[in-house]
Amino acid sequence: MKFETEKKKISKVNLCRELNYKVHRKGEEFNCVKPLNNRDFPRFHLFIEEVGDVLKFKLHLDQKRSSYGKESIKPSARPNAHSGEYESERVEQEAERIKRKVKNL
Numbered sequence: 001m002k003f004e005t006e007k008k009k010i011s012k013v014n015l016c017r018e019l020n021y022k023v024h025r026k027g028e029e030f031n032c033v034k035p036l037n038n039r040d041f042p043r044f045h046l047f048i049e050e051v052g053d054v055l056k057f058k059l060h061l062d063q064k065r066s067s068y069g070k071e072s073i074k075p076s077a078r079p080n081a082h083s084g085e086y087e088s089e090r091v092e093q094e095a096e097r098i099k100r101k102v103k104n105l
Contacts, residue, residue: 001091005102007053044094060084061091
C-alpha cells in the first residue's frame with residue numbers, strides 16, 4: 001500500500017521510533033519493521049522516502065521470511081517471491097494509524 005503525508009521536522013530514524021517500528025535497513029531505500037508478536041514474522045514492513053515537503057510511504061505485511069535467497073541482492077533484482085500482503089484490511093488499518101500518528105507529531 002502506498003500513501004503520503006506532510007513532511008515533519010523529524011529524522012526518519014526518530015519517525016520509525018515514534019511509529020513503534022525498528023530501523024531495518026538504511027541506504028538506497030530507508031525501511032523499518034514492526035513485528036506483530038515477539039517473533040520476526042509476521043511483521044509490518046515500511047519504506048519511507050522524503051520528496052520535497054512530502055513523506056512517501058510503502059507498507060506491506062510480511063507473513064514469513066522471503067524465499068528468494070540472499071538479502072544482499074538489490075531489491076530491484078529480486079524476484080517477487082515473498083508472502084507480503086499489500087492491500088489487506090490489516091495493512092489499511094496500520095496505514096491509517098501511521099497517518100494519524102504523523103499528523104500529530
